[in-house]
Each structure stands twice: as C-alpha cells, then as structure tokens.
Amino acid sequence: MRRKLFNDLYQHLPKKEFTILTGARQTGKSTLLRDLENECKKDKLPTVFINLENKELLSLLDANPLNVLSFISSQDQRTIVFIDEIQYLGDPSNFLKHLFDDHVSRIKIVASGSSAFYLDDKFRDSLAGRKRIFQLRTCDFEDFLTIQDKVELWNEVLNIRKLPGYKSLMIDRLKVEWERFMIYGGYPSVVTEPDIKEKKEILSEIRNSFIKRDILEAGVRNELVFHQLFKILAEQTGQLVNFNELSNTLRVRSETIHNYLRVMQVCFHVALVRPFYSNLRKELVKMPKVYFLDNGLRNSLINNFQDIPSRSDRGELWEQTLFRILADQHDLDHIRFWRTADGKEVDFVLPDVENPFAIEAKFNRNLIKESKYQVFQEAYPAIEFNFGYLYPWSEDFFRRNLFKGFAQT
Template identity: 65%
Template sequence: MKRKLYKKLLQHLPKKEFTIVTGARQTGKSTLLHDLKSYCKGEGIPEVFINLENKTLLAELNDNPLNLLAYLPSQEKKTVVFLDEIQYLSDPSNFLKLIYDEFHDKVKIVASGSSAFYIDSKFKDSLAGRKRIFHLLTCDFEDYLMLQGKSNLWEEVIRIKEQPMAKSLKLDLLRLEWEAYMLFGGYPAVITETSIPEKKEMLKEIRDSFIKRDIVESGVQNEAVFYRLFQILASQTGQLVNVNELSNTLKSRNETIQNYLEVMEKCFHLTLIRPFYANIRKELVKMPKGFLLDQGLRNSLLNNFNPINQRFDKGELWEQAVFRLLADKFGLDGIRFWRTADGKEIDFVLPNENPPLAIEAKFDERLAKIKKYQLFINTYPGFNFQFATMQPWSEDFFRRFI
C-alpha cells in the first residue's frame, strides 16, 4: 500500500523542478523515495539512490557537488537521483542550485529531509523556482485503515459518504478503529504493529530517541526544558500559547521558549494556528493556539492511553482530532481560530473556503449550544457555522468530517 502523497510525487516526477519531501522522522519519507525508485526501474528510467547517512557519500558530495555526476548510471538519458536525508549536506541550498543550474538536463533530484528546520535554514531564496516542497504528515484515517489491510472498512466509509441515507452494519467496527486512531495516531510503524504494549513502546521510542535527534541537530541547549515544554503543550492542546507564561513556568527566557517552539514547528511536531479577525480592536488576539500534529505522540508525552470514554481530557483529545481532520482535508495554512477580547471563541475558522467555514468542536452533542456562538454568527453571516461532535456516534460522522 502506498501513501496518498505518492500520486502527487509521481505527477511531479517529469517536472523540471527538483522534488523535496519533508516531514517528521518516521513518517515514511524514505519509503516513498524507494516506491518512486521502483517505479523508475519498472519504466526503464535511469535512477540512483543515495542515502546521505552514509558518511563516505556525504563527504564526497560535501567536498564537491559535481562528484554526484560520477554516480549517474547513464550519460545519455536524464537520471532521477534520490537523495535521502538531504539536510545532512553542509550546504544543501548551494548543492541543489549548482546541480539545477548546470545539469538539470541530465539530473532530476528527488530528495527527502527529516526536518523542515534544516531545509528552511539552508534552502535560501536562490532556490526559488528550482524546487517544490511536499510535506508528509503522519497518516490520516484512510491511510491508517489501508496500512492495516482494512480496505473493506475504507470502502464502507466511501459508501456512507456517497449515500446520504445509508446505514452501516460496520459502524461499531469503524468506531473501534477511529478510537484506536485517536489513541495511537498515524506513525506508519505504529499502525502496522498489532500489539498494544508494543505500540506504546514504539511511540515512546519516537518520543525519546527520534525527537532527541531533532533536539541535538537543531542546537537545543537545554533538553530538559525542551521536553517539559513539549509535555505542557501536549496537555494544553488547543489553548493559547502564552510565551511569557511558559517562560515563567519553565524559568527560561522568552527567547529560549520562542526558539524551542520554532524548532517544534519546523520538525513537524507542532502547529501554531493564528487568529482570524476583521475588527482589530475587538477581536485581535496576538497569541496563537497550539496543536500537536500526531495524537499518538501527544498521548505518549502525557503517558495516557486510556480509552476515550475513561479520559478527563476527551474534549481536548477530540479537538485535537478535529484539527487533524481539518489539516488533512484543507491543509495547515488556512486554519485559523476566532477569539474576542472578552474571551468568546470559535475553535476553527477557515476563511478561504467557499463558503468559509467556522467549526466548534464538542465531544458530546449535548454540549453544543448555539446561543453561545450567536455573536460570531451575526458578525459573519456568510460563514457556514457547524458543530463537530463525536457522540452520539453515527454515519454522519464520516459524511461531515472524513
């Protein structure tokens, strides 16, 4: 089974621009590159795969980018060069610029980078028009089912979505899968692991070992403060991120907290969404809201994998899940929230959709009281306002959100 991003990468393969795949560690970037390599091999397209964790190869390309040409299997036909972990190059921006400007008729580079932090800092403006960046998040619910070989359940979701009055005999099975997805998230290796204790251990390994590599490579000075900040953000998902408050709690400088937040964002562990406003005086809230990008990682940071209905934080867990659903459906860039100076709030606002959307997440439908949100509805009558609820569970869940 191939991730959905594979199709977009395949479509971009013939393009002149270089292809860059970024995302958190362990999300499947190397697998995608190998899938594309297999496609090239099957189509008779010259290709070569270079893993830059190989120190010998890394030293050669750092010494002189033109050393890459010696690895091309053909001088007659254009070769697709797969570069895994491109952030390890000492100057990936200069490397790609040189190869593109001088040899784009001979070489098409498809590269992966474990962290956008390094790519953003090294891929300077000189690469404008020479590259396209694709972001790979952890799996959405479709990929979650497909990776487990449960395509029949995804087919049932499609049937429900396409038939407004359809009832499903598999609704309870779908709920079990959805709740497992809310608990353990979308890292591919975690999804395909069948043992619950082993899933927890794998998430712990991602939390401790792989994120530690991000910490070390991004120059974080105080690992303990970084982890504590991460845990606080996990426990406060969907809340305003107040740098001053976090600084006081962690006894660190504001600049340090701000830097660590940027590292988390660039490493695809955290997203800070910005406020939406029309009336600056009444609505402007400068602070963003924070959401982790994988629910399994969030639960591992909190060391809480209790079933949904036994959790005190099920409201926060549900809001986190709604955020990921919106991110998967609409992308990260267009998601905002609305909040007035006196604290009235809408969880998610998508002003760029047609029609624009406003969504309030409530785990239980009984908590969805329209009167509380009348100010927004009256102020923005052009918005399609709706509640996102999980309980009571029904087929409508898939029609509205998936």
C-alpha cells in the first residue's frame, strides 16, 4: 500500500520546480520514489531512475552535471529523473541549480536526500524558487493502518468521525492498533513486521547503524557523547532542555550540546518546542522542550516496550504521541508551550494558526483539574483551550479536535 504523501508528490510532477523528498533514514523515501516511477510508466511518461549509492553513477554525475542528460532519450516530453540519495554528490546544490537554470524544459528532477544534504547552507540559498520540499516522516496512524493492509480499520475511523452517535464493533481492535502505534512507532519496516521481537531488533538497527551514518555525515566528532545525549533526551521527552545542565553532565561545552541537538533536528529525529509568551511578567521560561518524531525510536533508546497501562512513563509517552499528532497537522514552528515561573503550564499552544488553540495532555480524563488552567484561559481568552486525553478509551477519542486535521480525508 502507498503512503498518503504519494498523491501530493504525483500532483507536483507537472510543476516547473524540482521536487525534493526529505526525511529521516528508513522512512521509505526510496520506496516512494519507486512507486512514483511505476505510476509514471503506467501513464507513459519518460523516466530515469538513478541511485547514487552506485559509485559509477555517482562519479559520472560528479564529473559533470550535464552527464545526466545522456540518460534522456525523449525529445518530445520533459523526462522525469528520479535521483535517490542525492546527498552523495560532491555539490548537490550546484548540480540542481545548473540543471534547473539551463535545462528545466527537458528535465524534471525528483530527488530524495538524507540530512547531510540539508546541512548545506547552499541548498537554501542557491535553490530558492527552484525546488519544493516534501517531508516524509515515519507513519502516522493512517499510514500505520494502510501499509499493513488494514484499510477497513482506517475506514472505521472515518465512520466514527462522520457519525456522532456511531458505536463501532471495531473499537477494541482500534485500541490494540493505537497502543501498538504508540509503543513501536511508525518506521515502515517496523510497522509491517508482525513479530514483536523482530520489531525491537529493527528499531535497534535503526538506532545504531543508520543513526551512526547520520553522525558520520554530519561530522560529529564524539559519537559516544552524541549517543549519551540522545538517550538522556529520550528519557526527558517533554521536559525543558537545560543546556548548561547537559553540558555539565556530559562534560562537554554547551556549544557541543547545541550542535548535536541541531544535528538531531536536521536528521528529523527530534524537535525543539519553544515557549509561548505575551507580556505576563511571570512568563520567563526561555528554554525549549524536546520531543521525538517517532515513538519507536524513543522507546528503543530507553529500552522500554512495556504495555501502556503498566508503564511508569505512560503520561510522557501520551504527551509525546500528542505532539506527533500536532506535528503532522501543523508547521513545527507553530507549536509552542506555555509555562510560568511558579509552575503553571500548558503543554501545547498554537497561537499562529488560523484558529488558535491550546491542548493540555492528560493520560486519563480523571487526572484533569480544570482550575489549574484558569490563569492561562483568563490571560488568553482568544485561544481555544482543550484537554487531550487517551483514556477512558471510546469512539470519542477519534472525534476530538486533535484529530480534525487528518480524520476528515
């Protein structure tokens, strides 16, 4: 089954701008390029597929960007050239710029690349107006179900959303799938692996081997400290990032912590959420919070795959999951948190979206104490305030506003 980003990518193929597909390693970028290539062939569009892990092809294109034109046979149509792992080129930004400026009428490039490409400042500067970036994250719940060929469960989610009084005969199955989604995350190879032990092994491989490649390509010097920081952040998901404290704990400079965190962000593993404040005198928190972009990676780092009800970190895990839901619907820069010096806080505030709202994550509805959030509501009456809770489990879970971004498709 195809990822839902496929449709957006396919619709962009006729556009003049080059198409750039980005995302963490092992999120399925290569598979998605192959799906696009196959669809183009069905539509009888001329295509070329170049995988730059092939050293001969890499050497050829590094020698001269115009060598890519030798693979084009069509003189009547613009050829779609798929380039996988474009970051291996010596100067990928110049390669794309040169082909766009001089040969855009003959060639449409659809390229995937890992983080090393996007660490290059020239990518942003020289390709302005020449490319559109699409980010492929690990699976959200819709992709999680559909790539397992459980489309009937996703259709049931849509039925629940459409019919206010609808009682689902599949609600218990949806609960099992949702909890598995929270524990093992959305890497496609993990999602499609039925054996639990193998799921853990695949996550371990991603955690060790593939992230090691990110470390090498980013030029990180101290791999041990990087991994130690990664694990600490996994244990502290949803908490404030105190750079000085981390620096003292790991015995490295604060600048090193900042640099390693930047690498983790550019590699699409973590996101930093900034504080929201207006002019309340007590709003003086400046440190960001950290969240992971995949629960499975986070749980692998802390080696905790326990069932949700028995987990000591179930509240943090739910908050982490709620962040990912919001990240799939909104620009990361729009997600903030609110906290005062005396400890009052709201987990997520989105003040810059069309209809501003805030959500406090609570694992269980019985844990909610509404009076704790009165200060925020009085200070920001124009921001709609809601609670996002996981239990008690019912159809209403999929009817709440936190799902309105992707459950209406």
